[in-house]
Amino acid sequence: MFPHDIRKYIRICMSTRLTSRMDENIKKLQSYIICPELPINNPLPDTIPRRYNETRLLHLPKGSASTKLVPRRDYITGAIIEYDEIDLEDVDANASNSTSMRREPGLLEESIRGSSMNFPFWPGGFDEPPGEIKKLGVEFDFGLELLTVPPGFRKGYIFKENRIQSN
Incomplete structure (x- = not known):
């Protein structure tokens, strides 16, 4: 062949x-x-009427809890006395919408590098001051009440007013 x-x-x-x-x-x-x-x-299926189940339409996704249970313990024995329900302030705060240290941490994959969508923490781990405190603009004047030498010290710091001289 x-x-x-x-x-x-x-x-x-x-x-x-x-x-x-x-x-x-x-x-x-x-x-x-x-x-x-x-x-x-x-x-x-054409002759038997269909039975409707309305509860199937009432599905709601689970949201974040706005409270959490914290145990109160005996200081001596460490046994739990009771549980207190505490309101959470930043319920839906996460790495992509909050600068608070009290927020939920980001994804495990982003733990080292982070993400460009993540917000950084506020400096020092504190939350951003509320707008009402910023609007007050209170200036504290202690006058002569400040000590220049701390108790138990021989020397201290002398506070002098720095005034700008104008001609």
Whole structure:
């Protein structure tokens, strides 16, 4: 046999296999559709009325808890006396919307590098001062009440007023 004859023989074998598989598939499909036990042929879903379950429509996703339970312990024995319910201030605060140290930490994958969407912590770990305190603008004047020498020390610091001289 020559190489071109082998190719022709392979093509003929492949085509007969494909046609035999197609015939098998068509027979399987016909037997499946004609079968009387199919749920397609069952008239009951059309005749039996459907029962509605309204509670399936009332699904709410769980939100963050606005309180948490903190145990109060006996100072001597360490036993739990009772639980106190404490309101949480920053319930939905996370790394992408808050600078507070009391917020939920970010994702574990972002623990070292962080993310460009994350807010940094406020300096010193404190929360940003509320706007009402900033608006007060109170200046404290202690006058002569400040000690220049702390108790138990021999020397201290002498506070002098620095006044700008104008000509």
